[in-house]
Amino acid sequence: MNRLSLDNVVPYGTAAARIFKNMARMHDRFYQPGIVGTSEAENVGWPGDWEGRIVLALTLLARALKTEPAYLDDIVAVIDRNCNEKGYRGPLSDIDAVNEQQLSGHGWLLRGLVEYYRLRGTPEVRARIEAIAKELFLPLRGRFGAYPRRPEDRVYQGEAAGELAGIVVAGWKVSSDTGCAFISLDGLTQAYELMELPGLGELIREMIGVFKNIDFTGITMQTHATLTATRGVMRMYRLTGEAEYLDIARRIFRMYWYEGMTENYANFNWFCRPSWTEPCGIIDSFMLAFDLWEATGEAGFLDDAHHIWYNGVCRGQRPNGGFGLDDCVEDGFVRVQTYEAYWCCSMRGGEGVTAASQFGIYSEPGRLVFPFYSDGLYTPEPGLALRMRSCYPFAGYITVEVTNGDGREREWAFFLPSWVSDAKVTYNGHEIAYDSRKGFASFSRAVCSGDKIEVSFAIPLFTVPAISSLHRGSGYHSIRYGTYILGARQKDGKPPECLDINALANTGDGIYKAGDLTLAPLDQAFMLAPDELMQAEYRILFKQ
Numbered sequence: 230m231n232r233l234s235l236d237n238v239v240p241y242g243t244a245a246a247r248i249f250k251n252m253a254r255m256h257d258r259f260y261q262p263g264i265v266g267t268s269e270a271e272n273v274g275w276p277g278d279w280e281g282r283i284v285l286a287l288t289l290l291a292r293a294l295k296t297e298p299a300y301l302d303d304i305v306a307v308i309d310r311n312c313n314e315k316g317y318r319g320p321l322s323d324i325d326a327v328n329e330q331q332l333s334g335h336g337w338l339l340r341g342l343v344e345y346y347r348l349r350g351t352p353e354v355r356a357r358i359e360a361i362a363k364e365l366f367l368p369l370r371g372r373f374g375a376y377p378r379r380p381e382d383r384v385y386q387g388e389a390a391g392e393l394a395g396i397v398v399a400g401w402k403v404s405s406d407t408g409c410a411f412i413s414l415d416g417l418t419q420a421y422e423l424m425e426l427p428g429l430g431e432l433i434r435e436m437i438g439v440f441k442n443i444d445f446t447g448i449t450m451q452t453h454a455t456l457t458a459t460r461g462v463m464r465m466y467r468l469t470g471e472a473e474y475l476d477i478a479r480r481i482f483r484m485y486w487y488e489g490m491t492e493n494y495a496n497f498n499w500f501c502r503p504s505w506t507e508p509c510g511i512i513d514s515f516m517l518a519f520d521l522w523e524a525t526g527e528a529g530f531l532d533d534a535h536h537i538w539y540n541g542v543c544r545g546q547r548p549n550g551g552f553g554l555d556d557c558v559e560d561g562f563v564r565v566q567t568y569e570a571y572w573c574c575s576m577r578g579g580e581g582v583t584a585a586s587q588f589g590i591y592s593e594p595g596r597l598v599f600p601f602y603s604d605g606l607y608t609p610e611p612g613l614a615l616r617m618r619s620c621y622p623f624a625g626y627i628t629v630e631v632t633n634g635d636g637r638e639r640e641w642a643f644f645l646p647s648w649v650s651d652a653k654v655t656y657n658g659h660e661i662a663y664d665s666r667k668g669f670a671s672f673s674r675a676v677c678s679g680d681k682i683e684v685s686f687a688i689p690l691f692t693v694p695a696i697s698s699l700h701r702g703s704g705y706h707s708i709r710y711g712t713y714i715l716g717a718r719q720k721d722g723k724p725p726e727c728l729d730i731n732a733l734a735n736t737g738d739g740i741y742k743a744g745d746l747t748l749a750p751l752d753q754a755f756m757l758a759p760d761e762l763m764q765a766e767y768r769i770l771f772k773q
Contacts, residue, residue: 230523230591230592230593230596230598231591231592231593231609232519232523232587232588232591233587233589233590233591233592233607233609234587235289235292235293235583235586235587236292237607237608237609238293238586238587238589238605238606238607238608239295239605239606240293240294240586240603240604240605241604241605241606241618242604242605242618242619243604244582244585244586244603244604244605245586245604245605247543247546247550247582247585247755248290248293248294248582248583248586249294249550250546250549250550250755251286251290251546251550251551251575251578251579251582252287252290252294252298252550252579253550254549254550254551254575255283255286255287255290255298255550255575255576255579256298256299256300259571259572260283260287260300260304260576261300262300262303262304262306262307263307265279265280265283265304265307266279266280266307266308266311266318274330274393275330275331275333275334276317276318276319276320276330276331276334276335277317277318277319277331277334277335277337277338278330278333278334278337278338278573279334279572279573279576280304280307280308280318280337280338280341281334281335281336281337281338281339281340281341281342281416282337282341282573282576282577283304283341283576284301284304284305284308284338284341284342284344284345285337285340285341285344285576285579285580286576286577286578286579286580287300287301287304287579288301288341288344288345288348289344289579289580289583290579290582290583291348292348292583293582293583293586293587301345302349305342305345305354308338308342308357309353309357312357312360315360315364315365316357316360316361316363316364317335317338317360317361317364317365318331318334318335318338319331319334322365322368324368324369324372324400325400326397326400326401326402327369327372327400327401327402327410328393328402329376329401329402329403329404329409329410330393330402330404330406330409331365332365332366332369332409332410332412332413333404333406333409333410333412333413333454335361335365335366335413335416336412336413336414336415336416336417336457337412337416338361338416339358339361339362339413339416339417339419339420340415340416340419342354342357342358342361343358343416343419343420343422343423346358346423355423355424358420358423358424359424359426361420362417362420362426362429363426366413366417366429366432367426367428367429367432369432370428370431370432370435371435372400373410373435373436373438373439374435374439375399375400375401376399376401376410376439377398377399377401377403378439378442378443378444378448379448380447380448380449382398382399382403382448383403383407383448383449384396384403384405393405406451406453406454407448407449407450407451407454407499408443408445408448408450408451408454408455408458409451409454410454411436411440411454411455411457411458411461412453412454412457412458413436413461414433414436414437414440414457414458414460414461414462415457415458415460415461415464416461417429417432417433417436417461418433418461418464418465418468419464421433421468422464422468433461433465437461437462437465437474437477440458440462441462441477445481445484445488445500446484446488446500446501449499449500449501449502450499450500451498451499451510452485452489452496452497452498452499452500452507452510453496453498453507453509453510453513455481455485455489455500456481456482456485456496456510456513456514456517457509457510457513459477459478459481459482459513459517460513460516460517460520462474462477462478462481463475463478463517463520463521463524466478466524467524475521475524475525478517478520478521478524479521479525482514482517482518482521485514486533487698488500488501488698490514490696490697490698491503491506491541491555491557491558491697491699492558492561492695492696492697492699492700492707492714492769492770493540493541493544493558493563493707493714493751493769494511494514494533494536494537494540494541494714495508495511495540495541495544495545495555495557496510496511496514496541497557498510503557503559503699504557505554505555505556505557505566505567506541506545506554506555506556506557506566507554507570507573507574508542508545508546508552508553508554508570508574508577508578508581509570509573509574509577511537511541511542511545511581512542512577512578512580512581512584514533514537514541515534515537515538515541515542515581515584516580516581516584518530518531518533518534518537519531519534519584519588519600519601522534522600523591526667527667528644528647528667528668528669529647531600531601531644531668532646532647532668534588534600534601535601535622535646535712536712536714538585538601539622539712539713539750539751539752540712540713540714540750540751540752542581542585543751543752543753543754543755544563544751544752544754545574545578545754546578546582546754546755547568547569547754547755547759547762548754548755548756548757548758548759548762549569549759550575550578550755551569551570551571551574551575551578552569552570552574552575552577552578552581553565553566553567553568553569553570553574554566554567554570554574557699558697558699558700558769558770559699561700561705561726561768561769561770561771562723562766562767562768562769563716563751563766563767563769564765564766564767565762565763565765568759568762568763585601585603586603586605588600588601588603589601589602589603589605589607589617590607590609590615590617591609592609592610595638595639595640596639596640596641596642597609597615597639597640597641597642597676598642598669599617599627599629599641599642599643599644600644601644602617602619602621602627602644603617603619604617604618604619605617606632612633612635613631613633613634613635613676614631614632614633615629615630615631615632616629616630616632617629618630621712622688622710622711622712622713622739622750623738623739623750624688624738625649625652625684625685625686625687625688625711626683626684626685627643627683627684627685628681628682628683628684629681629682629683630679630680630681631676631677631678631679631680631681632678633678634675634676634677634678634679634680635676636675636676636677637675637676638673638674638675638676639673639674639675639676640671640672640673641671641672641673641674641682642666642669642670642671643669643670643671643684644668644669645665645668645669645670645686646668646711646712647668648689648691648709648711648712649686650686650687650689651686651687652670652684652685652686653684653685653686654670654672654682654683654684655682655683655685656672656674656680656681656682657680657681658681661674670684688710688711688739689710689711690708690709690710690730690733690735690741691708691709691730692706692707692708692709692730692771692773693706693707693709694706695707695770700770704772705770705771705772706770706771706772706773707769707770707771708728708730708733708748708769708771710739710741710750711739713739713750713751713752714750714751714769715739715741715748715749715750715769716748716749716750716751716767716768716769717746717747717748717767717768717769717771718747718749718765718766718767718768719745719746719747720745723766723768724746724768725746725771726768726771726772727771727772727773728743728771728772728773729743729773730773733748749767751767751769
C-alpha cells in the first residue's frame with residue numbers, strides 16, 4: 230500500500246485546526262532565526278536538536294497547509310553559517326568520549342534537512358546532509374558495541390530536557406535520556422534512503438545490532454529514544470525487505486505496549502520510571518503503529534494507533550498549539566505535569582498533526598483503503614479526488630464524496646475498530662453488502678464523480694480492565710466510549726473511585742452524565758483555556 234504524500238492531502242475540520250494551531254506556535258519567539266540553537270533557546274547541550282526539529286516541523290506543516298512559513302529558509306541559512314569546520318553543529322566530536330546527545334540532536338537535524346531538501350531541492354542542503362553523515366557518524370563505525378548498556382553505567386536523575394551525566398563510560402558521555410544515541414537511527418536511515426553513502430549502511434546495521442539487544446527495561450531506557458530508533462529500524466525494513474528488522478520492531482512495540490504505556494495510551498518517559506509523559510514518544514508510538522500495520526496488515530496495530538491518537542497524542546496538544554507533559558496516571562488521574570515542552574515536543578508535534586492527515590487514505594492498484602478518519606480532500610491517484618468528512622470518534626459516521634472520478638471499478642476498504650459489532654455501508658443512498666476482512670469493510674464499486682459512500686456504526690459504552698503495567702490486574706477499569714477513554718471531572722472534589730456505568734446517561738458527543746458527574750473524552754484539551762487545563766483533573770480508572 231502507498232501512504233499518500235502530504236502534497237496530495239488538504240486537511241479540513243479538527244485535523245486542520247490542530248495543524249493551524251501548531252503552525253502558529255512554530256512562529257513564536259523560541260522558533261525564530263538567531264534564537265533557534267543558541268543559549269537563548271536553552272539548547273546548548275543538544276547541538277542540532279532544536280534546529281532539526283523546527284526545520285522538520287515547519288517543512289511538514291508547510292506541505293500540509295500548502296503555504297510558506299515565515300522563517301524556514303532563514304533558519305536553514307543560520308544552521309549553515311553556524312556549523313563547525315567539519316560541517317556539523319557543536320564542538321568537534323571526540324572519538325574517545327562520544328557525546329550521545331550530539332548524535333541524538335543530529336538525528337533530528339538529518340530528519341529536518343532531508344525533508345527540507347525534498348521540498349526545496351537545494352544542492353547545498355544535500356551537501357550538508359552528506360557532511361553530517363560522513364564527518365560526525367561514519368567515524369564511529371565499530372564504536373557502538375561499547376555503548377553503556379548496564380544499569381550501573383547509567384544515571385537515574387534528570388530533567389525533562391535531558392542532560393549529560395558528567396561521566397565517561399567506555400568512551401561514551403552518557404545522558405540522563407538513556408539510549409538517546411539511537412534516536413539518530415531515524416535520521417541516518419532517512420539520509421541512507423536519500424543517498425547510499427559508502428559505509429553508511431554498515432554503520433546503521435551495526436547500530437541496530439546493538440540496539441536490538443539492549444535490556445530496555447533493565448536500564449530503564451527512554452521510551453522516546455526507543456520508539457524513534459525503532460522507526461529507523463522499520464525504515465530499514467522498507468528499504469531492504471529483511472524480515473529481521475520487522476521482527477525487531479514488532480517485539481519492541483509490544484514490549485512498549487506492556488511496559489512503557491500509560492492507561493490513556495501515552496508513555497512513561499523512561500521504562501519502569503513513570504515520571505511524566507512525553508508527546509515526542511507518544512507521536513513516535515502512533516506513527517510506529519501505522520508503520521507496523523503497513524508492513525503486516527494486522528488490524529490490531531490500527532486499533533492501537535487510533536487509541537494512541539485520540540487518548541494520548543490529542544490530550545498532549547495545548548491551547549497554544551504546542552505540546553506538553555502529563556502525569557502518568559499513577560493514582561488513576563490524568564493531569565498536567567508541565568504545560569508545554571517547547572524545547573522538543575511542540576516541534577515534534579508538527580510531524581504528529583500532519584501525519585494524522587496523511588494516514589487518511591492509502592492506495593494500491595485497484596484498491597482504496599481508509600484506515601484513519603481524518604477530514605480532508607484527498608487525491609490518491611491522478612484524476613481521482615475524494616472529500617472525506619467524519620464524525621468519528623464522537624459518532625460512527627463517515628462520508629466520502631467523489632469530487633472527481635474516472636469511472637473505473639476499485640475495491641473500497643473502510644477500517645472498523647475492534648469494538649464495532651454491526652456496520653452499515655451505503656452507496657449513493659442504497660445499502661450495499663460488504664465483506665469483513667482484516668478489520669475492514671470491503672466492497673467493489675466504480676468511482677464516478679458525484680458518488681457518495683457512507684459508513685455508519687453504533688458506538689458502545691463499555692469497560693476495559695486496566696492495561697498499564699501500573700494497574701494491570703488491580704481490579705480497576707477504564708470506561709470506553711468506542712475508541713475514547715472517558716475521564717470523570719467534578720467542579721468540587723474528586724470524582725468517586727467506584728462507578729456504575731449503567732447510571733450514566735448519554736448527552737451526545739461521547740459525554741455522559743450521572744447527577745453532577747460528567748465523563749468526557751480527553752482529546753479537547755487544546756480547546757480549553759490555559760488556566761482551566763492546568764487545574765483540571767480527570768479520573769480514568771474506576772472500580773465497578
